[in-house]
Amino acid sequence: MRALRIILIVTVILGGLFVIADRVAVGFAEDEAAGRLKTSEGLASTPNVSIKGFPFLTQVVGGELDEVEVGIKNYEADTSGATGGGGTDTSTGTGPGKIRIDNLTAQMRGVAFSSGYTSATAASASGTATISYAELLKAAKAEPVQVTDGVTAQVVGLSDGGNGKIKVEVEATVLGNKLPQPVSVLSSVSVKGDNVEVHADSLPNLGVQLAEDKVRLITDFEQKIDDLPGGIKLDKVEAAKTGVDIKVKGSDVELVG
Numbered sequence: 001m002r003a004l005r006i007i008l009i010v011t012v013i014l015g016g017l018f019v020i021a022d023r024v025a026v027g028f029a030e031d032e033a034a035g036r037l038k039t040s041e042g043l044a045s046t047p048n049v050s051i052k053g054f055p056f057l058t059q060v061v062g063g064e065l066d067e068v069e070v071g072i073k074n075y076e077a078d079t080s081g082a083t084g085g086g087g088t089d090t091s092t093g094t095g096p097g098k099i100r101i102d103n104l105t106a107q108m109r110g111v112a113f114s115s116g117y118t119s120a121t122a123a124s125a126s127g128t129a130t131i132s133y134a135e136l137l138k139a140a141k142a143e144p145v146q147v148t149d150g151v152t153a154q155v156v157g158l159s160d161g162g163n164g165k166i167k168v169e170v171e172a173t174v175l176g177n178k179l180p181q182p183v184s185v186l187s188s189v190s191v192k193g194d195n196v197e198v199h200a201d202s203l204p205n206l207g208v209q210l211a212e213d214k215v216r217l218i219t220d221f222e223q224k225i226d227d228l229p230g231g232i233k234l235d236k237v238e239a240a241k242t243g244v245d246i247k248v249k250g251s252d253v254e255l256v257g
Contacts (some may be wrong), residue, residue, distance in 0.1 A: 003065065009206065011128065021057070021223065023056075025056055025057055025060075026051050027058070029051060029060075029157060030049045030050060030051055031049075033049045033051075033120070033255065034046050034047050034048065034049040035070070036101035036114075036178070037049065037070065037229075037246075037255070038081070041072075041075075041229050043072065043075070044076075045074070047070055047071060047072045047073075047075065048057065048069075048070070048071035048072075049068065049069070049070055049071075050069040050070075050071075051065055051067075051068050051173050052065075052066060052067040052068065052069065053065065053066040053067060053127075055257075060113075063113055064110060064112045064113070065109060065110075065120075066109070066110070066111075067107060067108065067109050067111075067112040067192070068107075068108040068111050068120075068122070068255060069105065069106070069107050069108070070106050070108065070229070070255070071103070071105045071235070072103075072104070072105075072229065073099065073102070073103060073104075074100055074101075074102060075101045075104045075129070075228075075229065076098045076099070076101075077098065077100075077101050077225050077226065077227060077228055078098065078225075078226040078227040079096075079097045079098065079099050079223060079224050079225055079226060083216055083235075085174075086137055088091055093241065097235040099131065099135050099138065099139075099223060099225060100131075100132070100135050101103075101129045101130070101135075101225075101228075102129065102130045102131070102132060102243070103128075103129060103130055103164070104127065104129040104228075104229070104248075105127050105128055105129070106125050106126065106127030106129075106229070106230075106232060106253075107125065107126055107127060108122035108124075108125045108253060108255055109122060109123060109124050109125070109134060110122060110123030110124060111123075111255055114183060119254065120254075120255040121206040121252055121253065121254055121255065122230070122250075122252075122253040122255055123252070124152075124249075124253075124256075125232055125248075125249060125250045125251070125253040126235075126245065126247070126248065126249045126250075127232065127247070127248045127249075128245065128247055128248070129221075129246050129248065130240070130243045130244065130245055131196070131240060131243050131244045131246060132243035133158040133159055133160075133242070133243050133244070134158075134243075135243070136158055136196070136198075136243065136244055137155070137157070137158050138223075139196075139198075139221050139222065139223035140154070140155035140158075140218075140221050141155065141217075141218065141221070144171075144173065145217060145218055147210055147214040147215060147217060147218060148210055148211070148214055149206070150174065150175045150176070151172065151173070151174050151175075151210065152172065152173050153170050153172040153173075153206065153215075153218045154170070154171055154218060155165065155168055155169065155170055155171075155218060155219070155221070156169050156170070156171045156182055157169035159183065160239060160240065160241050160242075161186045161187070161239065163238050163240055164188075164189075164238050164239050165186040165187060165188065165189075165201070166186070166187045166188075166189055166239045166244070167184050167186060167187075168184065168185050168186075168187045168198070168200060168219060169182040169183070169184045169203045170182055170183050170184070170185070170206075170218060170219065171183075171204075172204075172206045172207075174206060174207055174208055176194060179206070183204040183205060183206060184204070185200045185201065185202055185203065185204045185219060186200075186201050186202070187199055187200045187201060187219065187220075188201060189237050189238070189239050189244055190233045190237060191221075191235065191236060191237045191246075193222065193234075194224050194226060194233070194234060195222045195224050195225075195234075196222060196223045196225065196234065196237055196244065197220075197221075197222040198220060198221055198222065198244070199220050200219035200220055203215045203216075203219065204219065215223055228248060230250065230253040230254045230255060231250055231252075231253055231254060232247060232248045232249065232253055233248060233249065233250055234246060235247045235248055235249045242250070
């Protein structure tokens with residue numbers, strides 16, 4: 001009995017030491033991955049990296065992690081400029097611009113290492129993020145645009161319109177007289193390829209008869225978003241209280257490398 005008791009005590013101690021070693025190892029790996037991800041993606045701040053599953057060390061021996069969660073508070077995504085409904089480029093300057101994406105969180109599943117642990121690739125990934133209305137507003141034309149003789153207009157505000165719609169506020173000047181208040185319309189938002197598209201459900205009443213294609217040069221616009229971390233892509237989008245909530249997904253996503 002005494003021998004059995006000693007064996008049990010030793011087993012418990014060794015088990016505890018293994019758990020401690022496992023947690024120390026996973027903490028080190030998370031910090032290392034976060035630092036390398038910050039460098040490879042050119043991030044302003046260090047992202048959060050959380051390795052799921054237990055034990056960690058046996059996953060490492062097997063060469064693959066079950067799941068890794070990555071959180072990036074503010075990510076500056078590349079864009080190719082915004083376009084209005086008529087397809088006119090509304091970007092300023094030359095070369096791609098930037099758009100801030102808030103609270104990007106991605107779950108990477110089936111993360112396999114290279115032989116020298118220099119890179120890691122996830123078999124699949126899914127996640128969520130938000131683009132604020134202030135950021136998305138940059139995709140609309142910044143300057144008043146002449147939609148017909150004597151009539152100019154521009155989008156001056158975006159906000160939550162309820163039921164998954166965006167409220168788009170249009171300011172207009174007709175025959176030299178500025179309308180007393182912006183005119184608002186509800187718009188649908190969707191994803192098409194790498195683009196977030198905003199399309200008015202109906203046209204704003206600016207007090208004069210206007211051709212639909214001319215008005216949509218103002219009300220409709222899109223923002224292309226390129227170079228998301230690891231090559232993940234836009235999947236779905238929906239208007240929310242503070243901005244546009246987006247879902248992302250991908251396969252063979254590079255976590256570090």
